[in-house]
Amino acid sequence: MVVAAPWLVGEFTGLGTLRTMKMLRRAIVALSMAGAIFATLRMRGKGGVPPQVGGWREVDVPPR
Amino acid sequence: MNAPIIGLVGHGVTGSRVAAHLVAEGLRVAVYDPAPSVGVRSSLVRVDDAADLSQCDVVVLCHPTPHRALAERLLSDGTAVVSLGDDLTDLRAMLAMQGTAERHDAALVVGAGMSPGLSGLLAASLAEQVHTLDELHVALHGTAGPACARQHHDALGDAALGWHDGEWIEVPGGSGRDLVWFPEPIGAHDCYRAALGDPLLLHRSFPQAGRISARVSATRRDRLTARLPMLTPPHPTGDLGSVRVEARGANERGERVTVIAGAAGPTADLAAAVCAATALQVVQVGLPAGVFALGCRALDALDVLHHATRLGVHVQQFTGVARPTSW
Numbered sequence: 001m002v003v004a005a006p007w008l009v010g011e012f013t014g015l016g017t018l019r020t021m022k023m024l025r026r027a028i029v030a031l032s033m034a035g036a037i038f039a040t041l042r043m044r045g046k047g048g049v050p051p052q053v054g055g056w057r058e059v060d061v062p063p064r
Numbered sequence: 065m066n067a068p069i070i071g072l073v074g075h076g077v078t079g080s081r082v083a084a085h086l087v088a089e090g091l092r093v094a095v096y097d098p099a100p101s102v103g104v105r106s107s108l109v110r111v112d113d114a115a116d117l118s119q120c121d122v123v124v125l126c127h128p129t130p131h132r133a134l135a136e137r138l139l140s141d142g143t144a145v146v147s148l149g150d151d152l153t154d155l156r157a158m159l160a161m162q163g164t165a166e167r168h169d170a171a172l173v174v175g176a177g178m179s180p181g182l183s184g185l186l187a188a189s190l191a192e193q194v195h196t197l198d199e200l201h202v203a204l205h206g207t208a209g210p211a212c213a214r215q216h217h218d219a220l221g222d223a224a225l226g227w228h229d230g231e232w233i234e235v236p237g238g239s240g241r242d243l244v245w246f247p248e249p250i251g252a253h254d255c256y257r258a259a260l261g262d263p264l265l266l267h268r269s270f271p272q273a274g275r276i277s278a279r280v281s282a283t284r285r286d287r288l289t290a291r292l293p294m295l296t297p298p299h300p301t302g303d304l305g306s307v308r309v310e311a312r313g314a315n316e317r318g319e320r321v322t323v324i325a326g327a328a329g330p331t332a333d334l335a336a337a338v339c340a341a342t343a344l345q346v347v348q349v350g351l352p353a354g355v356f357a358l359g360c361r362a363l364d365a366l367d368v369l370h371h372a373t374r375l376g377v378h379v380q381q382f383t384g385v386a387r388p389t390s391w
Binding site: 054055056057058059060061062063064 | 189247248325326364366367369370373378379380381382383384
């Protein structure tokens with residue numbers, strides 16, 4: 001019979017599992033929050049639409 | 065009659081171009097720069113102390129900011145001064161020297177570069193095209209010499225100044241992203257608010273405008289590192305740049321109109337042409353005692369703009385249908 005090392009058993013049962021899950025949940029929440037903040041920052045700037053008509057043309061500035 | 069003498073402080077990327085313009089116009093130029101980054105030509109007279117320039121008809125300040133202390137010293141000697149500086153704090157300090165200028169019967173022109181400077185001249189040109197002027201929005205791209213690049217870097221990390229519905233507002237630098245179409249070959253760039261001097265000077269020249277803002281183009285890296293020292297050394301000779309000014313208002317029938325003008329080219333060339341044109345205007349036409357910004361009535365903006373175009377600035381106007389931005 002193979003007996004798992006006590007430290008390995010501790011990882012998957014009782015307090016060890018709880019700690020792992022909590023850490024995983026925190027990581028997911030942190031990533032989600034970072035994503036939400038990034039998306040908000042990206043969306044807030046309105047950017048622009050390329051001009052569809054016309055463009056830049058050089059103009060003369062006559063003397064006064 | 066002898067040709068007027070123009071004093072020049074700072075013979076760097078922009079200063080050397082200003083000197084070349086002034087010499088080409090037949091003026092004598094005396095230069096003070098203890099460590100010029102660009103070789104001083106034999107046609108220029110070098111002086112050992114900036115105080116020696118107080119004998120000149122006009123002194124042009126092209127050295128890295130601050131300019132306030134030297135401008136005050138020259139004004140106290142009754143010498144007219146043209147400053148290329150664009151540092152917001154320095155501009156505020158120089159605008160406060162109205163009393164000094166009047167006491168010593170001398171004129172001080174501040175912000176005589178690309179932005180502020182050309183932006184004010186373009187705004188004056190656009191203001192003539194609308195019946196009532198309500199808003200002015202400036203965007204700039206590019207830097208002239210290394211000092212200019214450092215200034216833009218710092219500006220992006222400082223609080224930006226804006227005039228909004230009759231009061232000054234301060235918003236964080238690097239905020240307010242907007243995609244701006246500059247004249248070709250610059251094209252589209254994301255621009256952000258920064259501690260730029262344009263709103264301060266434009267409000268002085270166009271008090272009727274209810275909203276004035278200024279933005280500078282920046283990359284994500286620029287914004288991320290704005291509050292840190294510059295990570296990469298600036299380009300030694302500057303790069304291509306552009307300024308774009310948007311004026312909003314109404315025509316005679318009360319209909320909303322938006323007019324847009326800009327210019328593009330090597331940033332140092334644009335700044336130098338405007339600075340030289342301003343110095344020429346001060347020497348040839350003269351100015352009453354006081355502190356002035358480009359675009360104000362006392363300094364005939366369209367005449368200066370005409371001189372600047374003669375020195376190589378190509379003014380462009382957007383002829384399409386302007387779409388509203390988030391400004």
